[in-house]
Amino acid sequence: MRKNVTLKQIAKELNVSVSTVSKALRDNEEIGLETREKIQAFAKMYNYKPNSIALSLRNKSSQTIAIIIPQIVNHFFTKVIQGIESVANERNYNVIIAVSNDSFSKEVINMQTLVNGSIDGFILSVAKETLKLKDYHHFTETISQGVPIVLFDRQVDEINCDKVIIDDEKGAQKATEKLIETGCKKIVFVTTEDFVSVGNLRKKGYRNALEKNNLSVDETLIIKVKDVLKSDEIESFIFNELEKLTQYHPDIDGLIGVNEFYTITAANFFKKKEIKIPDEVSIIAFSDGVLPKYSYPSLTAVSQHGDKIGETAARLLIDKLEGITQEDYHQTIVIETDLIERDSTK
Amino acid sequence: MRKNVTLKQIAKELNVSVSTVSKALRDNEEIGLETREKIQAFAKMYNYKPNSIALSLRNKSSQTIAIIIPQIVNHFFTKVIQGIESVANERNYNVIIAVSNDSFSKEVINMQTLVNGSIDGFILSVAKETLKLKDYHHFTETISQGVPIVLFDRQVDEINCDKVIIDDEKGAQKATEKLIETGCKKIVFVTTEDFVSVGNLRKKGYRNALEKNNLSVDETLIIKVKDVLKSDEIESFIFNELEKLTQYHPDIDGLIGVNEFYTITAANFFKKKEIKIPDEVSIIAFSDGVLPKYSYPSLTAVSQHGDKIGETAARLLIDKLEGITQEDYHQTIVIETDLIERDSTK
Numbered sequence: 001m002r003k004n005v006t007l008k009q010i011a012k013e014l015n016v017s018v019s020t021v022s023k024a025l026r027d028n029e030e031i032g033l034e035t036r037e038k039i040q041a042f043a044k045m046y047n048y049k050p051n052s053i054a055l056s057l058r059n060k061s062s063q064t065i066a067i068i069i070p071q072i073v074n075h076f077f078t079k080v081i082q083g084i085e086s087v088a089n090e091r092n093y094n095v096i097i098a099v100s101n102d103s104f105s106k107e108v109i110n111m112q113t114l115v116n117g118s119i120d121g122f123i124l125s126v127a128k129e130t131l132k133l134k135d136y137h138h139f140t141e142t143i144s145q146g147v148p149i150v151l152f153d154r155q156v157d158e159i160n161c162d163k164v165i166i167d168d169e170k171g172a173q174k175a176t177e178k179l180i181e182t183g184c185k186k187i188v189f190v191t192t193e194d195f196v197s198v199g200n201l202r203k204k205g206y207r208n209a210l211e212k213n214n215l216s217v218d219e220t221l222i223i224k225v226k227d228v229l230k231s232d233e234i235e236s237f238i239f240n241e242l243e244k245l246t247q248y249h250p251d252i253d254g255l256i257g258v259n260e261f262y263t264i265t266a267a268n269f270f271k272k273k274e275i276k277i278p279d280e281v282s283i284i285a286f287s288d289g290v291l292p293k294y295s296y297p298s299l300t301a302v303s304q305h306g307d308k309i310g311e312t313a314a315r316l317l318i319d320k321l322e323g324i325t326q327e328d329y330h331q332t333i334v335i336e337t338d339l340i341e342r343d344s345t346k
Numbered sequence: 347m348r349k350n351v352t353l354k355q356i357a358k359e360l361n362v363s364v365s366t367v368s369k370a371l372r373d374n375e376e377i378g379l380e381t382r383e384k385i386q387a388f389a390k391m392y393n394y395k396p397n398s399i400a401l402s403l404r405n406k407s408s409q410t411i412a413i414i415i416p417q418i419v420n421h422f423f424t425k426v427i428q429g430i431e432s433v434a435n436e437r438n439y440n441v442i443i444a445v446s447n448d449s450f451s452k453e454v455i456n457m458q459t460l461v462n463g464s465i466d467g468f469i470l471s472v473a474k475e476t477l478k479l480k481d482y483h484h485f486t487e488t489i490s491q492g493v494p495i496v497l498f499d500r501q502v503d504e505i506n507c508d509k510v511i512i513d514d515e516k517g518a519q520k521a522t523e524k525l526i527e528t529g530c531k532k533i534v535f536v537t538t539e540d541f542v543s544v545g546n547l548r549k550k551g552y553r554n555a556l557e558k559n560n561l562s563v564d565e566t567l568i569i570k571v572k573d574v575l576k577s578d579e580i581e582s583f584i585f586n587e588l589e590k591l592t593q594y595h596p597d598i599d600g601l602i603g604v605n606e607f608y609t610i611t612a613a614n615f616f617k618k619k620e621i622k623i624p625d626e627v628s629i630i631a632f633s634d635g636v637l638p639k640y641s642y643p644s645l646t647a648v649s650q651h652g653d654k655i656g657e658t659a660a661r662l663l664i665d666k667l668e669g670i671t672q673e674d675y676h677q678t679i680v681i682e683t684d685l686i687e688r689d690s691t692k
Binding site: 006008009062063064066072073074075078079081082085089092094095096097098099101106109110113114264268271290291294295296 | 435438444641
């Protein structure tokens, strides 16, 4: 089989980013003339083509929508996909999925591969690295080519498109208020680093609830799980942080985690220490996957309704593809969260 | 946007199966002449084309492999995808994923959409409905078009291609032997209906272990969860079956479930009845997702190594695509399972 050079190979060969190659090949003036010419010459020599035959298919509806998610081993994202699938099936669309693995260059490459494969539109949650780099040219280029995008969960304000978001702030506020109502006064918050927008919004909700109830916000009670940690390192990180925290603050009586994994790990810390849930410490998980439901005791959780998010995103996209809504009319739909009360709160 | 009629629409309109439409359009003589002509005329009238422009792309490597899985909200399948992604990334291939939702016609449509979108090859686990119908023409047609397939987990003997399977029989036998060694004499087996090949193989392993240890096989101890049940109906089904079973057999002292969901549900039944795990009943889960690890007590589990299955499948496929192995040389690689001992066994 004859192989064409890929964007990634050009980037590697010339020691530049995939984004630079992509921009240079589109003759974008953000890239210096010399670099642009070097990349264009290299691409020509190695037979890189943005596939004009495939491009010609673009104007025809393929009845296929593409989803790009940051991670695949993630219950929330798979529930969103399930929701998208159910609406897409009903309305006679095929669905294909790609994973960015939270990498900027994989997100760019996935998007280009799929657009070339004649996709009608995208439903997408932004990769962490893209949020960090704040480089959104692949989104704007795709939209300007007439391929609509619906962003969900991890969105960016800078992009003008349909969006489906969770009321992260309100969800975390409701969870914190539930703990305060049931008597908690010292509530730990286990979250991501600040650049992850949803972690940040949930932290804001936590602060709001404390302030509204005249409880002081103690920054040392906020555990930020380092983004570089591998999944098997997260447990010992959270255990160590909680170990230190419970020594300084033996009166900790509540905990909220921004995802089910952080939360169940924290719950296991308390079980190991024989600190009783919910008698001594009440716990709420943000996101209601299989873990909160089946853990013992079962955990009260903020349900983000992943399936509903997916259904809504699919409806927005297909309505646009079928001309039911206008191309330049953009909606942001906020999906309300629910607090599913179980046995980890009083 | 101009829309072309899809296979599914033709099938619906003429009240025949997608498979019949697909065969008729390929002028397959399995379909009666009259039906064939009717379908061909209809397809022509409504402008159905197997997309000759896209077909012309077929001979060019797209550096993209497609995965089709039966379910997306499933930890095992997402681990397999993760394994495929890691090898594909290393070897510079893109990965796209589609979900059959265990439906035969969705599997067929996904396959055709992806082949038309210029995919180099498939990694696939067969839909339940396809196994039931025993209709594999979409696999044989794809292979005969020069697009290789690697089957994993749920495979079919009738298809000649590379396969990656789990030693389901041996895995279940090892699990049953572990329970027998630790003193269990009356072991319940919670499984699928017989047409699901992996459930069947695991049951065989369970029987082997009992027979090898001169324990009689009591068919009433085998609970077959009905395939038609929705996920929220499975719990009450398993609870009811166990309720009846423990009344007839108060001396039940072991249980194995063929997936983590059945197993944790059974474990919850015993917790509800205040039957102590593992003192009164020992439990082993087949498949090691997040549930066995984080449940309380944590469950001993048969790890199927989903990531390793994915890595192996990707290697087999890419080796074939790059001519490292010959087109007509087919391997079946068996991935060994491991018993991860935790707190639900003695």
